[in-house]
Amino acid sequence: MSEVRIDVLGPFALAVGGAAVTLPTRKAEALLALLALAPGGRLSRERLCDLLWPRSGVEQARGSLRQALAQLRRALPAQVLEATPAWLRLVEAAVDVDATGFARALAEGSRAGLEAANALYRGALLDGLDVASAPFDDWRRQEDERLRARLLDALRRLLQLRAEAGDEPGALDLGERLLALDPLAEESHRALMALHLARGAPGAAMRQYEQCRQRLRSELGVAPAAQTEALRRRVLAPPAPAADPRPGVAVLPFANLSDGAEHRYWAIGFTEEVTRALARFRALRVAARHSAFALADMALPAGDIGRRLGVRYLLGGSVRPAPQVLHVSCELVDADTGHYLWTHRYELEAGALDAGLDDISVRVAGALAVQVDRALLQGARRQPLENLAVYDCWLRGLEQLHEGTLASHDRARVFFERALELDPGFARAYAGLSLTHFNEWSCHAWERWEETHTRAQHFAERAVALDDADHVTQSILGRIHLYRREFARAEHHIARAEALNPNDADTLVQASLAFAYLGEVARGVDAQRRAFALNPLHDDWYFAFGCAPYLVGRELAQGVALAAKAPDAATDSRAHLAWAYAHLGRTAEAARFRDDFLAAFRRNITCGRAPRRDEPARWLWRVNPLRRAEDAAFVFEGLARAGFVVPPDLLP
Numbered sequence: 001m002s003e004v005r006i007d008v009l010g011p012f013a014l015a016v017g018g019a020a021v022t023l024p025t026r027k028a029e030a031l032l033a034l035l036a037l038a039p040g041g042r043l044s045r046e047r048l049c050d051l052l053w054p055r056s057g058v059e060q061a062r063g064s065l066r067q068a069l070a071q072l073r074r075a076l077p078a079q080v081l082e083a084t085p086a087w088l089r090l091v092e093a094a095v096d097v098d099a100t101g102f103a104r105a106l107a108e109g110s111r112a113g114l115e116a117a118n119a120l121y122r123g124a125l126l127d128g129l130d131v132a133s134a135p136f137d138d139w140r141r142q143e144d145e146r147l148r149a150r151l152l153d154a155l156r157r158l159l160q161l162r163a164e165a166g167d168e169p170g171a172l173d174l175g176e177r178l179l180a181l182d183p184l185a186e187e188s189h190r191a192l193m194a195l196h197l198a199r200g201a202p203g204a205a206m207r208q209y210e211q212c213r214q215r216l217r218s219e220l221g222v223a224p225a226a227q228t229e230a231l232r233r234r235v236l237a238p239p240a241p242a243a244d245p246r247p248g249v250a251v252l253p254f255a256n257l258s259d260g261a262e263h264r265y266w267a268i269g270f271t272e273e274v275t276r277a278l279a280r281f282r283a284l285r286v287a288a289r290h291s292a293f294a295l296a297d298m299a300l301p302a303g304d305i306g307r308r309l310g311v312r313y314l315l316g317g318s319v320r321p322a323p324q325v326l327h328v329s330c331e332l333v334d335a336d337t338g339h340y341l342w343t344h345r346y347e348l349e350a351g352a353l354d355a356g357l358d359d360i361s362v363r364v365a366g367a368l369a370v371q372v373d374r375a376l377l378q379g380a381r382r383q384p385l386e387n388l389a390v391y392d393c394w395l396r397g398l399e400q401l402h403e404g405t406l407a408s409h410d411r412a413r414v415f416f417e418r419a420l421e422l423d424p425g426f427a428r429a430y431a432g433l434s435l436t437h438f439n440e441w442s443c444h445a446w447e448r449w450e451e452t453h454t455r456a457q458h459f460a461e462r463a464v465a466l467d468d469a470d471h472v473t474q475s476i477l478g479r480i481h482l483y484r485r486e487f488a489r490a491e492h493h494i495a496r497a498e499a500l501n502p503n504d505a506d507t508l509v510q511a512s513l514a515f516a517y518l519g520e521v522a523r524g525v526d527a528q529r530r531a532f533a534l535n536p537l538h539d540d541w542y543f544a545f546g547c548a549p550y551l552v553g554r555e556l557a558q559g560v561a562l563a564a565k566a567p568d569a570a571t572d573s574r575a576h577l578a579w580a581y582a583h584l585g586r587t588a589e590a591a592r593f594r595d596d597f598l599a600a601f602r603r604n605i606t607c608g609r610a611p612r613r614d615e616p617a618r619w620l621w622r623v624n625p626l627r628r629a630e631d632a633a634f635v636f637e638g639l640a641r642a643g644f645v646v647p648p649d650l651l652p
Helices: 026-036 045-052 058-075 098-108 111-120 134-164 168-181 186-198 202-219 226-235 261-279 289-296 302-309 350-367 374-379 388-401 406-422 427-444 446-466 471-483 487-500 505-517 521-534 541-546 548-552 556-563 573-583 587-604 615-623 629-641
Strands: 004-007 013-016 042-044 081-083 087-090 095-097 248-251 313-322 325-334 340-349
Touching: 004 026, 004 098, 026 042, 026 045, 026 058, 026 087, 042 045, 045 058, 045 087, 045 134, 058 081, 095 098, 098 111, 098 134, 111 134, 134 168, 134 186, 168 186, 186 202, 186 226, 202 226, 202 289, 248 261, 248 289, 248 302, 261 289, 261 313, 289 302, 302 313, 388 406, 388 427, 406 427, 427 446, 427 471, 446 471, 471 487, 471 505, 487 505, 505 521, 505 541, 505 548, 521 541, 521 548, 541 548, 541 556, 548 556, 548 629, 556 573, 573 587, 573 629, 587 615, 615 629
Parallel strands: 004 095, 248 313
Antiparallel strands: 004 013, 042 087, 081 087, 313 325, 325 340
16 A cells, blocks of 8 residues: 555545645645546646646746645655656555546456445545636536546446345445435436335335436426336236235325315325224225325326225325314225215314214225124224314324434424323323333333333323223233233233224234234234235335244244345344344354444444443343243344353343
8 A cells, every 4th residue: 555645536635654634725635636637647737737727827827836836745755746847747656546446446347346436436526625716627527527427337237236146235225325426317216116126115116216206307307217117017016916805995195175285284194094994894904004105196097006005995085174174075986997986075073073084984884885883883983083173283293203203202292292281081192102202212212211111101001091992002002011021911902902903004013023022923924914915015114023923933034034125124123134144054144234233223222332242132132022931042042143242141
């Protein structure tokens, strides 16, 4: 390695003997950068004067060049610079230039070379270097475009190589880097769509398509190319026919017809309430809202939406809020024929909203010729619909909860507490408060474990006491008992949540994780499969939950296949991959995921503090409450094999 290091890809940087050196002027930096990038190794004094001092006379420019050259001589070792009356150059053997290494790495053409080139390119050429010279700026812009074009070509080849090697996380990261460099590159959007589709995440593939379509339309005024549309059709290809013989229905987002965006949440919230009400009926198979929402914005024909979601009937409509009243229009469509089966319009006063929801549920059930128990139908009505202000608080709090940060949890509490001021009997508000503390307890607040889990349990028990027929509150309370290792009580509430709403995909995938911890592996696998079938366009966190019954059940290949699709979906996902790979004898993968987890643990759990040697294992014991001693022994033996420090007191 040479004594002098010059970096020009990104902000200019100079190091001599490993120590950073700051040149006294920007012109001196620009002069050294020009020499470092000189084709053929040297530049004439005339050319340098034209680039750096274009407004000066000949003699004045030459004098300025001599001053800048003197500054370089003082900063650099004597053997680095060569000068004649006609030209200047750097001795190639005496300097390392990142752009030169970048070119060599690209010329090599191997994956290792492309990886090296990717690492060397830190940003735009001489980013931030301003010398107030138009010729220099033109030269820099042209050079930057040339280097950037070479980089983009190299990254596309590298992305393909990473994908072919099975490095899905690396390929996805590279795809995002390509789009950051060139957001309008449709080829990069397609590559990411294909990667998401290959890893079994069609929902992510459709979101990537939407991002591509919207960007092309807003910035170029064009539609996606034929290749992109063909890939979209592959993503939307119908899944295998559902084995479930029950009629399938999907509730599409109700359109918000208000003049302002402030009522946007009303349309979304009403759609979600109808979905939850329908999902309570065992006679219906109801598509998860995530998948229905993902397809609704595509303006697809009813038949395409129905085939992709595996349902025949589509419920949609519109919501138009007004003071003390809500105008609702509903339409039920046969997706196979496109015919309307039923339409109805409502003008609901604040005190009659729950009856309106009940009426919608009754008419949908009648149109599908399903015999539904009237008592169950009555139980589907929600108390907050009696009061617009209370329901407004619930929706706003839920929206904040979905953001999943400590700050958003605090904002959510404000809305839930306001709802309870207006209606102390509103069970969902207590459930919301419980969730804010549960998410901190199980994900963020390692240092306040006792405090946060006590609050989470307190509010969940209040919610269940007010409404024990709500599957959401039962699921939350069950998970709290699970993390407290009160296993019998946990199993009771998790099973009751599943029984109350067997068609809620979120509840099912959470139950799959809970059953795995409880040692009920077969029930966990069944819940995972049903959740994925109900919500084929699910978010990545489904993989983190759904892999658990396979990993605990020693079906490691299947568990790893799911967990590896979203290794960043949960903080402990990479730890699970580490111990599973260790049991499989794949030590390199185990070590890589162990190191990745430890970095995430320091970032997310100890907030930058270096953890104690045994702290990661103790945290993993806390957040993975395994009921059976043999399951705990299996997991922690894998952690030890992967290189974790496992204290003896954690082993059964």
